[in-house]
Amino acid sequence: MLKVISRSTFDLQTVLDTLTESAARLCEADTVAIERLQGASYQLTASYGLPTDILEFVKTLRIERGRGTVAGRTALEGNVVQVPDILNDPEAL
Numbered sequence: 001m002l003k004v005i006s007r008s009t010f011d012l013q014t015v016l017d018t019l020t021e022s023a024a025r026l027c028e029a030d031t032v033a034i035e036r037l038q039g040a041s042y043q044l045t046a047s048y049g050l051p052t053d054i055l056e057f058v059k060t061l062r063i064e065r066g067r068g069t070v071a072g073r074t075a076l077e078g079n080v081v082q083v084p085d086i087l088n089d090p091e092a093l
Helices: 002-007 012-027 052-060 070-077
Strands: 032-038 041-048
Touching: 012 032, 012 041, 032 070, 041 052, 041 070
Parallel strands: none
Antiparallel strands: 032 041
């Protein structure tokens, strides 16, 4: 991963794509997403493992700070948030 990052110093998207893939592998996760603050909301910047149809939908979303989404919680808490099972998370929208 560090080799890809060092070779891609001017290509942020390549670095973020590498980070999401590595995070999925290290956490044994099916999907990983990175949202980035753009204006007052967060927008998908990089992802790994999302099916194409879901990926296209998620790209259209703008996420506000709040408890209803993982990205919104992360922004609200200012810390890493991990949700082991989003389907059983009482705060998920």
